[in-house]
Each structure stands twice: as C-alpha cells, then as structure tokens.
Amino acid sequence: MSALTDQELVAACLAGRESAYALLVERYTPRLHRIAARICRHPEDAEDAVQEAFLQAVRDLRKWKPTAPLEAWLVTITVRTAQKVDQRSNRIASRSDSLDAPHPDGNQRELRDQGSSTDPATAAGRADLSSRLAAAIADLPDKYRAAVTLRFQEGLSPKEIAEHLGLPERTVRTHLLRGLRALKESVGDLK
Template sequence: MEEDLQWVREVLAGNKQAYAHIINKYKNPLYATILRMTRNPQDAQDFVQDAFLKVYHQLGKYKETGSFSSWLYRVAINHCMDEFRKKRYHSTQVELGEEQVIDSNHPEVVFLKKEKHRQLERLLATLPEDERLIMLLRYANELSYDEISELTDVPLSTVRNKLHRAKKKMRDTVKREGGYFHELSNDR
C-alpha cells in the first residue's frame, strides 16, 4: 500500500512514468473483475483501458485516508456501471479460452479446471448484478469485507448479507441441478 502511495505521489508530482507501475500492478486483477462483469474479453479490455484513463485523470481526487486499491476499483467499477446504465453496453457471454483459465497442460487437469470454471461462471451468471459484484470482489480479488463496503458504498452488514445470500443461491443451484462445488461449502 505504501508503494501505491509513492507511485501516486510521483505521478501527481509530474512523473507520468510512475503510472506504468500502477497499471502493471492492477491490470490483471482489474481485468479479471471486469471480465466477470461483462463476460466478454474484448469489452473487458476496453473497459479496463477506459478505467485506467479515468483513474489517471481523477488521481488528484484520491484521498490518502483509504486504500488506493479500493479507490481504484471503485472508480473502475463505477465506470462500468455507468456504461451499463447508459445502455450502451449489452452483455454477450463468450466462452473463455482454455489459456485464459488454466496454466497446466495435463489433459485431466485441463478438463477438470475448465469444467469447474464453466460451472462457476454459470453460477455467477445466475446472481443479481450487485451480489455477483460483491462475490467477485471478495473471492476473485480477495478484498476484505471492509474494503468491499468502502468500495461499493454499501454498509458492512449488507455486504455480509449479500455474500451469504449469493453463496446460498449458488449452493441451492448446485443442489438443484446436480453436482458439487466444494468452494461453496467453505465459508471464507
């Protein structure tokens, strides 16, 4: 976090090259979050680029009281939500390629990871947008409940409730449609 503050201060002092450090640190986790929101790799790339431009132009508004990562995610997710509200964006689900999902080349591992990923994506797609976003922030981006609350402007108790409800809905879907998703039984 201190490293982030140093880079922000350098950018604000005129060192535009320091912004590359911020982009390199956050581009992959931000892309993963936005990809799960849009379910379209090309749109996710465009939204990430737009979000980094927006963050750059709003960097002077960042108050050093909260974590920089939470602020960055808030700007990026708000940008996406604005695009959704403008109805300029229509989600079309695209099957993610194997290389985007796994690292191992073993056929059995490839198959199992791909199937697990497909099941998780289907389960997430059944959730309302607000619950899906909170699940992604918690489990894909590993943010704390407090960070999610700060990022989404949702009270901490509501974040906990939405996570609980989302996991319950996903578990119920797995039970109803068959199969077992081990991670849903772990209460992290």
C-alpha cells in the same frame, strides 16, 4: 522508477510525468483487469472498464487520500466502472439480440484451480463444474456478482467489499447470501 512508493508515484503523476502514469498502469493493471473480467460478461468490456477506471483515477488523482492504500482506491473505481460498463453493454445487447438467441457467455472466466488430478474423469468433471460455475456467476445480478467476485475470487472481507462498493456491510452480507443461494440453485448439485 519502479521502486517508487504509491505516494511518490501519485506525486509524479500529478507533476505530469508520463513515465509515472505508465508505471501506475503497469503496476495495477493485472489485478484491476482480473477484477473487471470477473464482473463484466465480455472480455472487451473488461478491457474498456479498466481503461475507463484509469482515466477516472487520473482525473480524480487529487482526491486520493494518502492514508488509504492506492490499490484499494483503484479497485473501488474499477468495480464501479466495470458494473457500469457491463450494464451498458447488456442494455445494448438486449436491444439487438433476438429473443431466441443464446445467452452471450463468451467470457468463461477462469476460477481458481482447486487442485490438479491426473484422472481424466475427475479433470473433466472439474472442468464441467468450473464452466457451469463461471456461467452461473456471469448470470448473477450485478450487485450479487460484484460481492461474490470480490469475496471468493479476490479474498476480500465483507467489510472491505462494503468500502469498495460504498455500501453498508450488512447489505454486502445480504448480497453475498443471496448471490450464493442463486449460484446453488443455478449450478445445482456440485458433486
């Protein structure tokens, strides 16, 4: 069954075949989870977002247009769901956290490896930079974090990001610019 095209897979899901739904989840979960993990500040929120996104996708499967890639449609649902889950989680956390509590940065998302080095000082510096950058990305406002994540960690163009987020391309470019400025201020000198 794994050789099914997206159209065949959707048709099988709509026909009620549980194995088709299982294949849909198996086929797309890794990428969708990676995206949600970069948007949500907590790993458990990313898992919740992916589950909610799949439930939403199954409910709306008849709305998918076969002229568009299924993966792009699922990514759009996942990005929007992850933003909602993250906002909901942060509202709950802000009500229960004390003012002097440290920022909950339990989700140290791994950034793409920029190369390896055998020099311990270089490796330590790279690990520190990666940690600072991950924390800075997690602290970005939702709209900037989503745009930066999709652009630099998923490699999407501003036009593709605009389609996924349902925003004008110029707005996405503004979010990218402001997000990068905020990262530069937050991380400081990258050397």
